[in-house]
Amino acid sequence: xxxxxxxxxxxxxxxxxxxxxxxxxxxxxxxxxxxxxxxxxxxxxxxxxxxxxxxxxxxxxxxxxxxxxxxxxxxxxxxxxxxxxxxxxxxxxxxxxxxxxxxxxxxxxxxxxxxxxxxxxxxxxxxxxxxxxxxxxxxxxxxxxxxxxxxxxxxxxxxxxxxxxxxxxxxxxxxxxxxxxxxxxxxxxxxxxxxxxxxxxxxxxxxxxxxxxxxxxxxxxxxxxxxxxxxxxxxxxxxxxxxxxxxxxxxxxxxxxxxxxxxxxxxxxxxxxxxxxxxxxxxxxxxxxxxxxxxxxxxxxxxxxxxxxxxxxxxxxxxxxxxxxxxxxxxxxxxxxxxxxxxxxxxxxxxxxxxxxxxxxxxxxxxxxxxxxxxxxxxxxxxxxxxxxxxxxxxxxxxxxxxxxxxxxxxxxxxxxxxxx
Amino acid sequence: xxxxxxxxxxxxxxxxxxxxxxxxxxxxxxxxxxxxxxxxxxxxxxxxxxxxxxxxxxxxxxxxxxxxxxxxxxxxxxxxxxxxxxxxxxxxxxxxxxxxxxxxxxxxxxxxxxxxxxxxxxxxxxxxxxxxxxxxxxxxxxxxxxxxxxxxxxxxxxxxxxxxxxxxxxxxxxxxxxxxxxxxxxxxxxxxxxxxxxxxxxxxxxxxxxxxxxxxxxxxxxxxxxxxxxxxxxxxxxxxxxxxxxxxxxxxxxxxxxxxxxxxxxxxxxxxxxxxxxxxxxxxxxxxxxxxxxxxxxxxxxxxxxxxxxxxxxxxxxxxxxxxxxxxxxxxxxxxxxxxxxxxxxxxxxxxxxxxxxxxxxxxxxxxxxxxxxxxxxxxxxxxxxxxxxxxxxxxxxxxxxxxxxxxxxxxxxxxxxxxx
Numbered sequence: 001x002x003x004x005x006x007x008x009x010x011x012x013x014x015x016x017x018x019x020x021x022x023x024x025x026x027x028x029x030x031x032x033x034x035x036x037x038x039x040x041x042x043x044x045x046x047x048x049x050x051x052x053x054x055x056x057x058x059x060x061x062x063x064x065x066x067x068x069x070x071x072x073x074x075x076x077x078x079x080x081x082x083x084x085x086x087x088x089x090x091x092x093x094x095x096x097x098x099x100x101x102x103x104x105x106x107x108x109x110x111x112x113x114x115x116x117x118x119x120x121x122x123x124x125x126x127x128x129x130x131x132x133x134x135x136x137x138x139x140x141x142x143x144x145x146x147x148x149x150x151x152x153x154x155x156x157x158x159x160x161x162x163x164x165x166x167x168x169x170x171x172x173x174x175x176x177x178x179x180x181x182x183x184x185x186x187x188x189x190x191x192x193x194x195x196x197x198x199x200x201x202x203x204x205x206x207x208x209x210x211x212x213x214x215x216x217x218x219x220x221x222x223x224x225x226x227x228x229x230x231x232x233x234x235x236x237x238x239x240x241x242x243x244x245x246x247x248x249x250x251x252x253x254x255x256x257x258x259x260x261x262x263x264x265x266x267x268x269x270x271x272x273x274x275x276x277x278x279x280x281x282x283x284x285x286x287x288x289x290x291x292x293x294x295x296x297x298x299x300x301x302x303x304x305x306x307x308x309x310x311x312x313x314x315x316x317x318x319x320x321x322x323x324x325x326x327x328x329x330x331x332x333x334x335x336x337x338x339x340x341x342x343x344x345x346x347x348x349x350x351x352x353x354x355x356x357x358x359x360x361x362x363x364x365x366x367x368x369x370x371x372x373x374x375x376x377x378x379x380x381x382x383x384x385x386x387x388x389x390x391x392x393x394x395x396x397x398x399x400x401x402x403x404x405x406x407x408x409x410x411x412x413x414x415x416x417x418x419x420x421x
Numbered sequence: 422x423x424x425x426x427x428x429x430x431x432x433x434x435x436x437x438x439x440x441x442x443x444x445x446x447x448x449x450x451x452x453x454x455x456x457x458x459x460x461x462x463x464x465x466x467x468x469x470x471x472x473x474x475x476x477x478x479x480x481x482x483x484x485x486x487x488x489x490x491x492x493x494x495x496x497x498x499x500x501x502x503x504x505x506x507x508x509x510x511x512x513x514x515x516x517x518x519x520x521x522x523x524x525x526x527x528x529x530x531x532x533x534x535x536x537x538x539x540x541x542x543x544x545x546x547x548x549x550x551x552x553x554x555x556x557x558x559x560x561x562x563x564x565x566x567x568x569x570x571x572x573x574x575x576x577x578x579x580x581x582x583x584x585x586x587x588x589x590x591x592x593x594x595x596x597x598x599x600x601x602x603x604x605x606x607x608x609x610x611x612x613x614x615x616x617x618x619x620x621x622x623x624x625x626x627x628x629x630x631x632x633x634x635x636x637x638x639x640x641x642x643x644x645x646x647x648x649x650x651x652x653x654x655x656x657x658x659x660x661x662x663x664x665x666x667x668x669x670x671x672x673x674x675x676x677x678x679x680x681x682x683x684x685x686x687x688x689x690x691x692x693x694x695x696x697x698x699x700x701x702x703x704x705x706x707x708x709x710x711x712x713x714x715x716x717x718x719x720x721x722x723x724x725x726x727x728x729x730x731x732x733x734x735x736x737x738x739x740x741x742x743x744x745x746x747x748x749x750x751x752x753x754x755x756x757x758x759x760x761x762x763x764x765x766x767x768x769x770x771x772x773x774x775x776x777x778x779x780x781x782x783x784x785x786x787x788x789x790x791x792x793x794x795x796x797x798x799x800x801x802x803x804x805x806x807x808x809x810x811x812x813x814x815x816x817x818x819x820x821x822x823x824x825x826x827x828x829x830x831x832x833x834x835x836x837x838x839x840x841x842x
Contacts, residue, residue, distance in 0.1 A: 039534070041678075042628055046526030047658065048497030053486035055517040057475060058657040060531050065474035076469030088652040089597040090561045092513060096476040097653065105467030110481050113460070135735040137782040140511045140768040176510040176778075207463055230651065231509040232518065236479040237468065257462075314556040347561040361558040 057096075063087075066097055069165060072153075077105045078208075080147065082168030085298070085320065086305040090347070091142070091172050091355040095235045098171035101147050101251060103208030103272075106237040109257050114205075114241050116183075116225070120262035121198065123188025130241055133225060136178040136186070141224065141247070142354045144322045146170040146293045148250035148277055148399035154386060155397050158406075158417040162305040166405060166417060167298040170322070172355035175245050177226030180219050180261070189263060191220055201268045202244055205259040212253045213267035214246065218291075222247045225258065248324030248353040249291040250399070252277050282394030293324035295383050296402035297331055297358070297375035308364065308413030315364040317344075321356045323377035328356040330376045335362075337370030337406060337420040338385065344373070369409040370420055387421060477517075484508075487518050490586060493574075498526045499629075501568065503589030506719070506741065507726040511768070512563075512593055512776040516656045519592035522568050522672060524629030524693075527658040530678050535626075535662050537604075537646070541683035542619065544609025551662055554646060557599040557607070562645065562668070563775045565743045567591040567714045569671035569698055569820035575807060576818050579827075579838040583726040587826060587838060588719040591743070593776035596666050598647030601640050601682070610684060612641055622689045623665055626678040633674045634688035635667065639712075643668045646679065669745030669774040670712040671820070673698050703815030714745030716804050717823035718752055718779070718796035729785065729834030736785040738765075742777045744798035749777040751797045756783075758791030758827060758841040759806065765794070790830040791841055808842060 057064065066081040073079040083099040100106065111130040119125040147169035153159045160166050184200075185191055200219045203211040214223070224245040227234060234240045239256030246253045252272060267273070267289075278286040299319040302308045308315060321328045328350030332341035344358040358373070375383045386403030408418040478485065487502040494500040504520040521527065532551040540546040568590035574580045581587050605621075606612055621640045624632040635644070645666040648655060655661045660677030667674045673693060688694070688710075699707040720740040723729045729736060742749045749771030753762040765779040779794070796804040807824030829839040 039626070041528040041530050041534075042626055042630070044628060045498050046523065046528035046627060048526060049487070049489050049500045049502040049521045049523060050497050051527070052658070053488070054478060055487075055519075055656050055658055056477070057654060058529065058661050060661075061654045064653060066470070066476075067474070068470045076471050077466050079470045081470040087654075089559065089649045090595045090652045092595045092651045094515065094651050094653050096517075100470045102467065102470060105469060106472070107462040107467035108479065109462050113462075131731050135731060135737060137766075138510065138737060138739070138768075138780060140778055174511045174513045205460070205463055206467060207465060209463070228510045230513045230515050231511045232485060232515050233478060233482045233508075235476050237473070237476055240479050240481075310552050310556060316556060316559060318559070345558075347559075357561055359559060 064097060066099060067164060069160065078103050080149070080169060082164045083171050084164050085168050085170070085300050086163040086303050088300070089318065089357070091320075091357050092230060093171035093173060095173065095229055095232070095238060098173065098238065099147070099169050100237045101169065102206070102237075103210050104206050107206045107257055108236060109205055109240065111241045116242065116258060117260045118183060118187040118263070119260065120201070120264055122184070122263050126187045128183070130227070133178055133227065133242065136182050138176055138178055139224065140174060140176050142172065142174045142351065143245060143247045144170055144172040144353060144355045145251045145254050146322070146324070148252055148293070151401040151403070151405070152398045154401050154403060154405070155390070155395055158419050161417050163298055163300050163303040164305060169251070170355070173229040174231065175224055175226040176228035177224035177245060180223035180225055180244070183225060183261070184219065184263070197265055199264050199267050201262040201264050201270075202253075202255045202258060203260050204239075204255045205257040210252070210255060210272055211268060211270040212255065212272055213264070213270065214253060218246070218249070248293060250277065250293060253291065277399060279393065279399055280396035282396070284396065290400055293322070294400065294402045295321070295323035295325065295328070295375045295377040295381050297321035297373040297383060298405045299333070299371050299373050299407060302371070302409055302413065302415050303407050304415045304417060307415055308409065311413075312364055312366040315362050317360040317362060317371065319358055319373050321350075321358055321373065321375035322354070323375065323381070324353060325381065326378040327352050328375055329378050331356070331358040332374045333360045334372040334374070335369040338372050338404065341374065350378070366411055368411060370418070371407040371409055371415070372404050374404055386419065485518060487520060488585060490581065499524050501570070501590060503585045504592050505585050506589050506591070506721050507584040507724050509721070510739065510778070512741075512778050513651060514592035514594060516594065516650055516653070516659060519594065519659065520568070520590050521658045522590065523627070523658075524631050525627050528627045528678055529657060530626055530661065532662045537663065537679060538681045539604060539608040539684070540681070541622070541685055543605070543684050547608045549604070551648070554599055554648065554663065557603050559597055559599055560645065561595060561597050563593065563595045563772065564666060564668045565591055565593045565774060565776045566672045566675050567743070567745070569673055569714075572822040572824070572826070573819045575822050575824060575826070576811070576816055579840050582838050584719055584721050584724040585726060590672070591776070594650040595652065596645055596647040597649035598645035598666060601644035601646055601665070604646060604682070605640065605684070618686055620685045620688050622683040622685050622691075623674075623676045623679060624681050625660075625676045626680040631673070631676060631693055632689060632691040633676065633693055634685070634691065635674060639667070639670070669714060671698065671714060674712065698820060700814065700820055701817035703817065705817065711821055714743070715821065715823045716742070716744035716746065716749070716796045716798040716802050718742035718794040718804060719826045720754070720792050720794050720828060723792070723830055723834065723836050724828050725836045725838060728836055729830065732834070733785055733787040736783050738781040738783060738792065740779055740794050742771075742779055742794065742796035743775070744796065744802070745774060746802065747799040748773050749796055750799050752777070752779040753795045754779075754781045755793040755795070756790040759793050759825065762795065771799070787832055789832060791839070792828040792830055792836070793825050795825055807840065
């Protein structure tokens with residue numbers, strides 16, 4: 001479809017209307033009586049229903065995609081990319097733009113080839129096919145998955161300019177799967193018996209195997225063996241056909257292409273939970289087993305990739321908040337770098353271990369802002385400042401940075417990643 | 422990545438294990454100690470993180486797509502296609518496989534070209550740009566959208582063989598948008614005043630314009646001017662950049678590419694609400710203004726496109742239920758064509774005007790079943806049989822068939838669309 005002369009006429013017509021007014025009274029133009037041509041999109045046919053059996057975003061949204069940062073990792077096989085959270089709204093993350101983290105790349109594994117073994121300290125070691133898994137009772141839950149290294153570059157100061165890059169190693173989907181508890185019971189684990197000191201060791205079918213240890217209490221509580229996300233099959237890059245879901249805990253434990261679950265009498269102390277995914281403290285010692293993602297939030301708009309383009313007057317400040325320990329109960333927003341705070345509106349009451357969308361419907365006077373958000377969860381925890389975190393943990397950390405993020409918004413509406421003390 | 426000799430070895434190994442047992446005790450195989458080769462997917466690299474900036478489903482899921490039925494409409498421009506609900510689980514419908522219904526095709530309209538006019542009986546007729554809309558307070562809601570003609574072919578008996586085709590003109594997404602009420606107030610409508618007899622007439626920017634009248638009470642209640650679905654921009658085929666959301670009411674009123682909202686002192690009696698989208702009764706008279714989609718449900722698995730392939734023993738029967746008048750409170754499932762019923766498990770408590778997933782975790786003895794589901798909503802309404810509907814409305818209808826669906830499942834696990842009386 002051509003957007004030729006008629007389009008230009010229409011735009012000129014619209015621009016001839018009353019200019020946009022500042023303030024709450026009117027944020028639109030009065031109709032222009034001079035528009036006489038029919039626009040091309042109103043005078044011809046569009047696409048038929050068989051044009052795109054599986055649809056993609058419209059070409060105008062080509063920039064709303066996952067992006068990696070080349071200098072962050074040595075190669076793109078063992079690397080990460082970032083969800084374009086600056087351009088999304090609501091809470092659900094479409095699979096197509098949900099961040100990826102691979103240790104040896106996203107593998108292709110068919111349902112026919114898929115097997116899941118449960119072994120170790122169980123009465124009946126078992127191997128499940130994909131079809132077997134479909135015969136157990138399923139649950140549906142919306143959960144966020146956040147990489148432990150999300151915001152990791154912020155330990156050393158404001159380095160990446162954009163919410164996608166500082167906070168985009170997170171996604172939020174509706175999972176369908178079988179409780180891990182059900183499969184462990186199927187393998188003869190006596191979940192009513194004494195399981196103190198028992199763990200599960202979980203690993204994936206990719207070359208990295210990415211093995212992790214999970215205490216039995218968590219394994220039996222809410223972990224899911226998931227095969228659908230947002231209604232459809234998991235995408236290849238999210239673990240097709242089956243991944244582990246570990247609600248609220250760091251994404252590295254959400255084993256993709258999960259192939260084996262071993263019941264053990266202690267943690268495995270694997271590479272992924274010793275040399276990696278531990279927190280190096282001030283004194284150089286490493287803190288391990290820091291699985292839960294603490295309460296955190298970020299303003300997604302305005303932000304460096306989503307500047308204010310409309311001038312003074314009504315402004316919607318929006319962002320995301322989450323907690324791996326429960327539900328978000330409140331989010332405050334500051335325009336002055338944390339001196340004063342206003343409580344934001346939650347789009348819905350916070351849900352356990354799921355993203356919560358917040359809005360602050362406000363006015364912008366055109367002056368510089370130091371925008372921050374501060375999340376609170378139902379354990380009573382309040383998101384700390386970056387400096388509060390550094391006080392306890394020093395500057396050696398990579399993981400678990402849930403400090404308050406600051407965007408400097410200047411008079412032209414542009415934003416950048418800054419630090420305030 | 423090649424699936425060569427190693428794959429065959431692995432499959433042969435697995436098949437050598439203990440055969441699948443019937444019954445609840447074990448639904449998997451014991452591990453096979455003979456697997457010695459490393460599978461190809463575990464011995465090489467997969468895709469890097471920059472392989473697919475916006476991802477698509479894995480190739481093994483190529484059949485999980487929207488499909489149209491060629492003989493249903495004269496052409497594919499003014500036509501429909503169907504969501505593959507037989508292959509989905511949970512409740513969210515990804516935009517890429519959510520059904521489409523166009524009257525003159527899916528048009529391409531940029532945000533820069535987009536305008537929304539509010540005119541008619543308002544104090545201040547206004548034209549909004551896309552950027553204007555982003556300055557008003559937003560809401561997030563998950564709602565189903567069902568075409569009035571969904572299951573329409575079932576009036577004349579079981580004709581289409583598959584849940585995708587009988588019930589697939591429905592999708593369920595998380596919308597972000599501005600309440601229509603807010604924009605009407607911005608145009609000076611006194612929503613506290615006497616609005617009796619007032620309507621809005623809404624139309625789209627496509628050639629069909631698809632104009633519909635909506636009573637003011639509904640317009641002010643819960644209608645949304647939406648610009649995101651499942652977190653991201655609306656897809657072209659779902660009305661990019663802006664569509665109307667009319668919760669619980671027939672999909673034809675959910676105007677895509679919405680360009681104009683006129684406040685009127687009565688309904689417009691447009692083509693789309695007189696010659697179309699009215700219900701021709703037994704006596705030939707037409708019933709109009711039947712907007713709400715009554716409570717309805719369907720078993721999505723097993724179903725003709727999702728047969729039972731695993732033999733006797735544990736079986737998960739699953740499906741969807743919804744009501745345009747409120748929340749689903751209960752779904753019953755029958756295996757004997759409605760003689761006896763068991764109450765299914767709802768994955769979550771029903772939410773207002775959103776899809777509800779139900780499961781019946783049961784055993785299959787390998788005998789023939791006449792599978793049905795029956796939804797109830799919080800108004801006390803119980804989904805009727807097709808015959809009960811026909812008794813009231815005769816056989817002239819196309820729209821609003823919410824009768825109970827029956828799948829005949831035979832001893833081999835295959836299913837077909839049948840009628841029971």
